[in-house]
Amino acid sequence: MTVSRTADPNVSKPARAAREPADAPEAEAGGIRMGELSELLGYSLKRAQLRVFDDFIRCMTSLNLTPAQFSVLLLIDRNPGRNQTEIASTLGILRPNFVAMLDGLEGRELCVRVRSANDRRSHILMLTDKGRTILARAKKLVATRHEARLNEVLGPANRAALLEMLATLARDF
Amino acid sequence: MTVSRTADPNVSKPARAAREPADAPEAEAGGIRMGELSELLGYSLKRAQLRVFDDFIRCMTSLNLTPAQFSVLLLIDRNPGRNQTEIASTLGILRPNFVAMLDGLEGRELCVRVRSANDRRSHILMLTDKGRTILARAKKLVATRHEARLNEVLGPANRAALLEMLATLARDF
DNA sequence: TATTGTTATACTCTATAACTATA
DNA sequence: TATAGTTATAGAGTATAACAATA
Numbered sequence: 001m002t003v004s005r006t007a008d009p010n011v012s013k014p015a016r017a018a019r020e021p022a023d024a025p026e027a028e029a030g031g032i033r034m035g036e037l038s039e040l041l042g043y044s045l046k047r048a049q050l051r052v053f054d055d056f057i058r059c060m061t062s063l064n065l066t067p068a069q070f071s072v073l074l075l076i077d078r079n080p081g082r083n084q085t086e087i088a089s090t091l092g093i094l095r096p097n098f099v100a101m102l103d104g105l106e107g108r109e110l111c112v113r114v115r116s117a118n119d120r121r122s123h124i125l126m127l128t129d130k131g132r133t134i135l136a137r138a139k140k141l142v143a144t145r146h147e148a149r150l151n152e153v154l155g156p157a158n159r160a161a162l163l164e165m166l167a168t169l170a171r172d173f
Numbered sequence: 174m175t176v177s178r179t180a181d182p183n184v185s186k187p188a189r190a191a192r193e194p195a196d197a198p199e200a201e202a203g204g205i206r207m208g209e210l211s212e213l214l215g216y217s218l219k220r221a222q223l224r225v226f227d228d229f230i231r232c233m234t235s236l237n238l239t240p241a242q243f244s245v246l247l248l249i250d251r252n253p254g255r256n257q258t259e260i261a262s263t264l265g266i267l268r269p270n271f272v273a274m275l276d277g278l279e280g281r282e283l284c285v286r287v288r289s290a291n292d293r294r295s296h297i298l299m300l301t302d303k304g305r306t307i308l309a310r311a312k313k314l315v316a317t318r319h320e321a322r323l324n325e326v327l328g329p330a331n332r333a334a335l336l337e338m339l340a341t342l343a344r345d346f
Numbered sequence: 347t348a349t350t351g352t353t354a355t356a357c358t359c360t361a362t363a364a365c366t367a368t369a
Numbered sequence: 370t371a372t373a374g375t376t377a378t379a380g381a382g383t384a385t386a387a388c389a390a391t392a
Contacts, residue, residue, distance in 0.1 A: 032263045035251035036312060037244055041323055041332065042225040044339035046240070047265070049222045051346045052215040067219070068382095071210055078208035085350065090205045092220070097383065099352060113351095121350040121391045139209060150214055153346050158338055159214065165327060165335045166217035173224045173326050241359095258373060267361065272375060286374095294368045294373040 052150070059145040063138050068093070069105060070142070073135045076111055076125045083122035084113070110134055225323070232318040236311050241266070242278060243315070246308045249284055249298045256295035257286070283307055 027038040037043050056067050065073070068091070075087050088098035102125075105111045110131035113123035127135065151159055200211040210216050229240050238246070241264070248260050261271035275298075278284045283304035286296035300308065324332055 029263050030259075032248065032255065032259060033251040034263075035247050036315075037247055038340070039320075039336070040244075040315070041320065041336055041339070042222070042229050042240055043244060044336055044343055045218070045222045045225055047343035048339040048346070049215070049218045050265070051343055052218055055346065056215050067215055071213075071216060074208050074210055075205065078206040082205065083350075086203075086205060090202050090207075092223075094384070095351070096353080096385085119350080119392070123351070142209075142213070147212075147214065150342075150346070153341065154338060161334065162338045163212070163214055163217055165331055166214070166221040167211070168326065169323075170217055170220035170224055173221075173228065173323070256373075268374070269362080269376080270360065289373095292369070292373080294366095296374070 055149065056142070056146050059141050060138065063134055063141065065134070065138055068101065070135075070138055072101065072105065073110060073127065073131060073138070077127050077132065077135055080126055081124055083116065083124060085122070087125055105131070228322065229315070229319050232314050233311065236307055236314065238307070238311055241274065243308075243311055245274065245278065246283060246300065246304060246311070250300050250305065250308055253299055254297055256289065256297060258295070260298055278304070 027034040053067055056070075060066075060070070071091055072087065075090060076082070079087070084098055084102065085095055088095050093101065102111070102113065106113060109128055111125055111127050113125060116122045116124050154162060200207040226240055229243075233239075233243070244264055245260065248263060249255070252260070257271055257275065258268055261268050266274065275284070275286065279286060281303075282301055284298055284300050286298060289295045289297050327335060
């Protein structure tokens with residue numbers, strides 16, 4: 001295998017990127033240069049998403065709800081009378097994968113599947129009283145712990161601007 | 174199982190959220206109300222991240238590089254002489270999972286593992302000539318297709334603001 | 347023939363324990 | 370004893386094909 005580069009950093013270091021002036025040293029993490037990675041939107045997007053989800057899960061430990069479960073409960077509550085296909089596809093969940101997810105929520109008695117009278121193939125989804133109670137508590141935790149902390153770190157104006165740009169990406173990109 | 178809510182949307186619809194004035198109708202997706210999901214940063218973060226990664230992969234089809242593989246090649250190139258643990262941990266990849274990833278890159282002759290002379294336990298990572306060629310082409314594709322399109326959709330100023338907020342979240346949140 | 351929910355299955359990511367060879 | 374790379378493994382998440390019931 002051909003390896004023309006030597007192990008000497010001074011010999012093998014690539015030329016500094018044009019957009020990195022000499023007085024603005026390149027971003028590092030633990031002494032390792034991040035290179036163009038600091039400018040790659042997808043990379044920061046992924047890292048930020050993992051952090052935010054971790055915090056969400058931490059805020060929800062008492063209720064034991066994942067982000068996906070929370071979004072499903074929210075959508076069922078807001079859209080009574082919808083079936084599995086409609087709720088799943090809205091969230092980008094494939095129908096086969098939605099089955100186990102609903103089994104879990106129904107097993108915890110947070111929601112129920114009811115055969116539709118109109119179309120006996122489909123299952124109408126609705127929250128149980130317990131499901132509505134949990135959802136209400138979850139919303140409160142999200143607002144007072146999770147989103148409140150995001151507001152602290154970003155500031156309200158930045159938070160709103162960020163949300164709109166992310167929505168733009170999800171919609172138009 | 175107790176289900177107090179009826180199937181009638183008018184009866185069971187929850188009160189409109191306080192922050193949604195009557196003249197700003199709630200966001201919908203295919204006729205389904207998104208509820209508080211439109212205001213949940215983590216949700217938009219995830220959807221945006223999936224879109225951006227999909228586009229990245231599409232732009233890279235000719236080189237067959239995933240975002241993770243691209244970031245590994247970039248970091249190896251920028252940090253000659255580093256071992257697997259250092260590169261992997263910088264990217265948030267667990268050492269056991271980094272093995273198969275490197276097997277793939279080394280199998281394609283894009284990089285090599287070399288036993289360190291100082292510490293014969295560790296493998297120094299470096300790109301091959303082929304690896305450097307592929308990386309250069311990948312960078313060009315990312316800049317001219319992927320990031321260029323992000324710039325179109327967001328505008329340069331917004332793109333920069335978004336990147337900084339995401340970096341803030343990844344760092345301080 | 348088409349659609350809903352479902353099963354089976356597979357592939358990727360991620361996470362942990364434990365082994366080996368070195369230190 | 371501690372660390373680097375590795376193996377094995379298990380769990381999520383995601384993807385497709387195909388089946389039964391129903392339209």
